[in-house]
Amino acid sequence: MNRFFSIRRLAALLAKELIQMRRDRITFAMMLGIPLIQLILFGFAINSDPKGLPAALVAPTQDRYSRAIVSALELTGYYRFTHPAASAAEAEQLITKGDVAFVVTVPSDFGRRVERGDYPQILIEADATDPAVASGAISTLGTVAAEALLRERGTEAEAASDAARQLQVTVHKRYNPEGITQYNIVPGLLGVILQMTMVMMTSMALTREVERGTMENLLSMPATPIEIMLGKVLPYLGVGAVQVAVVLIAAKLIFDVPFVGALPLLLAGVFIFVASLVILGYLISTASRTQMQAMQLTFFFFLPSLLLSGFMFPYRGMPQWAQVLGEIFPLTHFLRLIRAVMLKGSDHAGVAQPMAALVVFVTVFATLALLRFRRTLD
Amino acid sequence: MSAAPAIEVRGLTKRYGGRAVVDDVTLTVRKGEIAGFLGPNGSGKTTTIRLMCGLLTPDAGEGRVLGHDIRRAGRAIKREVGYMTQRFSFYEDLTIEENLNFVAGLYGLSPARKYVADTLADLGLTARRHQLAGSLSGGWKQRLALAACIMHAPKLLMLDEPTAGVDPKARREFWDEIHRLAADGLTVLVSTHYMDEAERCHRINYISYGKLVAKGTVAEVVHNAGLTTVVLEGDDLTGAARRLKGAAGVDQIAPFGATLHVVGRDGAALLQSVERVAAETGTRLHPAETSLEDVFIQLMGDAKDNMG
Numbered sequence: 001m002n003r004f005f006s007i008r009r010l011a012a013l014l015a016k017e018l019i020q021m022r023r024d025r026i027t028f029a030m031m032l033g034i035p036l037i038q039l040i041l042f043g044f045a046i047n048s049d050p051k052g053l054p055a056a057l058v059a060p061t062q063d064r065y066s067r068a069i070v071s072a073l074e075l076t077g078y079y080r081f082t083h084p085a086a087s088a089a090e091a092e093q094l095i096t097k098g099d100v101a102f103v104v105t106v107p108s109d110f111g112r113r114v115e116r117g118d119y120p121q122i123l124i125e126a127d128a129t130d131p132a133v134a135s136g137a138i139s140t141l142g143t144v145a146a147e148a149l150l151r152e153r154g155t156e157a158e159a160a161s162d163a164a165r166q167l168q169v170t171v172h173k174r175y176n177p178e179g180i181t182q183y184n185i186v187p188g189l190l191g192v193i194l195q196m197t198m199v200m201m202t203s204m205a206l207t208r209e210v211e212r213g214t215m216e217n218l219l220s221m222p223a224t225p226i227e228i229m230l231g232k233v234l235p236y237l238g239v240g241a242v243q244v245a246v247v248l249i250a251a252k253l254i255f256d257v258p259f260v261g262a263l264p265l266l267l268a269g270v271f272i273f274v275a276s277l278v279i280l281g282y283l284i285s286t287a288s289r290t291q292m293q294a295m296q297l298t299f300f301f302f303l304p305s306l307l308l309s310g311f312m313f314p315y316r317g318m319p320q321w322a323q324v325l326g327e328i329f330p331l332t333h334f335l336r337l338i339r340a341v342m343l344k345g346s347d348h349a350g351v352a353q354p355m356a357a358l359v360v361f362v363t364v365f366a367t368l369a370l371l372r373f374r375r376t377l378d
Numbered sequence: 379m380s381a382a383p384a385i386e387v388r389g390l391t392k393r394y395g396g397r398a399v400v401d402d403v404t405l406t407v408r409k410g411e412i413a414g415f416l417g418p419n420g421s422g423k424t425t426t427i428r429l430m431c432g433l434l435t436p437d438a439g440e441g442r443v444l445g446h447d448i449r450r451a452g453r454a455i456k457r458e459v460g461y462m463t464q465r466f467s468f469y470e471d472l473t474i475e476e477n478l479n480f481v482a483g484l485y486g487l488s489p490a491r492k493y494v495a496d497t498l499a500d501l502g503l504t505a506r507r508h509q510l511a512g513s514l515s516g517g518w519k520q521r522l523a524l525a526a527c528i529m530h531a532p533k534l535l536m537l538d539e540p541t542a543g544v545d546p547k548a549r550r551e552f553w554d555e556i557h558r559l560a561a562d563g564l565t566v567l568v569s570t571h572y573m574d575e576a577e578r579c580h581r582i583n584y585i586s587y588g589k590l591v592a593k594g595t596v597a598e599v600v601h602n603a604g605l606t607t608v609v610l611e612g613d614d615l616t617g618a619a620r621r622l623k624g625a626a627g628v629d630q631i632a633p634f635g636a637t638l639h640v641v642g643r644d645g646a647a648l649l650q651s652v653e654r655v656a657a658e659t660g661t662r663l664h665p666a667e668t669s670l671e672d673v674f675i676q677l678m679g680d681a682k683d684n685m686g
Contacts, residue, residue, distance in 0.1 A: 012483020023471045217467035221484045
């Protein structure tokens with residue numbers, strides 16, 4: 001038997017841990033139930049590109065041009081004219097109260113100006129308190145309105161003055177042409193769910209032994225730090241594997257998220273990610289004295305990683321310093337990896353960078369955990 | 379036995395936040411003996427044991443346990459020592475058998491199945507092996523813990539207040555088992571604050587406020603304390619006790635049923651005081667053996683004086 005590592009000892013630790021896991025029914029159910037429930041809940045609930053937003057129309061003279069604009073806007077799917085004949089004052093109230101997200105005002109001289117070719121104007125007021133809500137709707141505006149007008153006038157004569165309008169801005173949403181949020185959310189959710197359950201469960205692993213007094217006994221027996229770490233970490237890695245399977249199958253069956261890339265590559269990435277999470281949890285466990293502390297540390301880590309990883313808000317939209325900060329979370333790299341593989345079909349070379357980053361996390365966390373582990377009760 | 383002692387530590391010191399919990403403890407335990415480790419609560423017994431098991435690193439001092447350096451050879455010590463913690467520290471959510479399997483695996487006992495089966499049979503727990511350890515009574519938990527600690531056939535057993543919260547019959551059986559093990563050559567260090575248990579040890583070491591203040595056989599410790607004990611009998615013991623309080627030579631006054639034990643270091647002064655009080659209250663006096671308990675209470679009182 002090796003002095004520093006023995007399969008027998010590790011097997012004993014693993015068997016013990018698995019039995020404890022099985023006995024702790026509620027936690028065990030949570031580990032399997034939480035991923036599925038969260039996936040379904042958030043998968044359906046989170047939508048960063050909302051459509052059918054309520055709108056009010058202020059158009060004193062409802063001529064054919066204004067009708068054309070309105071129907072074109074409705075056809076984009078972003079606008080739903082709940083108040084098609086509002087006065088300016090009513091519209092002001094509606095948007096203030098939040099009953100509508102947009103107010104579209106077509107001035108009374110709109111038709112005349114169109115016919116004269118004299119810069120017709122419409123005003124769209126958007127409730128931009130939540131920029132994400134309005135951004136999609138606004139981005140389609142200019143072109144839609146211009147096209148509608150051109151169709152309505154049916155003229156090619158004014159080519160010169162209309163050249164600008166005819167310049168059609170094509171927005172091509174690659175990888176997700178229909179703009180289905182779930183394609184973006186579901187793979188990200190896999191990362192978030194794994195992060196939450198894995199880090200939290202493992203962070204309790206050692207502190208529970210300390211709290212129950214079993215640590216003293218464990219330390220007085222000939223188990224080495226690496227055996228104790230693996231004995232704690234491997235069972236949770238197994239739980240992670242089950243969670244991954246559950247979420248991926250659900251992603252396919254319920255949300256029909258495409259799997260463009262190679263599955264083995266995806267699984268390899270997920271595995272390294274889960275390993276980094278579990279070892280991070282273990283590291284937290286070595287640093288805290290009570291389960292409560294472990295829980296607090298987990299949340300301290302959880303929230304910023306959620307906000308800065310690019311799951312909740314676009315990574316590119318963050319200022320430089322926040323992007324740098326985001327790099328220190330495994331989730332950031334995992335999101336890049338899984339989106340690249342699942343949606344873009346990236347190959348090994350394409351995801352080498354996030355993959356390498358995750359490997360670095362595993363190594364650093366494991367080293368720190370082994371260094372921090374107290375072989376004595378001091 | 380002429381071989382090297384099982385435990386030999388010198389000047390062991392452990393401080394927590396500037397306070398010496400274990401202060402310059404020098405201790406020798408011979409092979410094959412049952413050494414009692416006594417002292418009031420919080421006197422540093424558990425810390426001393428942990429230092430000797432390699433579970434804590436001493437701030438000062440050195441020593442050998444079973445010939446292994448306690449500072450450097452913690453791993454070797456762990457393999458050859460069985461340590462039974464004060465609080466039940468096996469897994470309550472594992473069954474008896476699973477706990478034993480776990481221990482057998484960690485010590486690399488082979489064939490584990492046989493070791494576990496034998497241990498279960500020895501304990502008389504074969505029928506209840508699927509019961510969760512957490513559901514066992516105090517006495518059974520203690521037996522399970524002891525069995526788990528000796529399964530790997532250690533050379534030295536350290537027991538930290540093993541009989542706390544255990545009924546007298548279970549305690550008696552436990553001590554019989556300890557003596558059987560010692561007869562087979564196992565060295566045992568057991569901490570306790572029960573006097574009857576101390577008297578079942580070959581030698582005792584008394585620790586108070588982190589300092590080792592007395593050691594030897596029970597008879598030696600009692601003799602070295604140099605105490606004189608007088609017993610008073612009669613009707614007005616309460617009055618006698620009141621008068622004796624603070625009298626010259628009187629250190630302890632303790633009622634025992636229908637008698638009053640009076641203990642003091644200065645034998646002559648004590649006798650003088652007691653004779654006077656006996657005459658005043660019409661009680662009878664006769665000399666008595668000093669008990670270990672009298673000695674310990676004296677030692678505890680002295681230690682407090684030192685603290686002040």
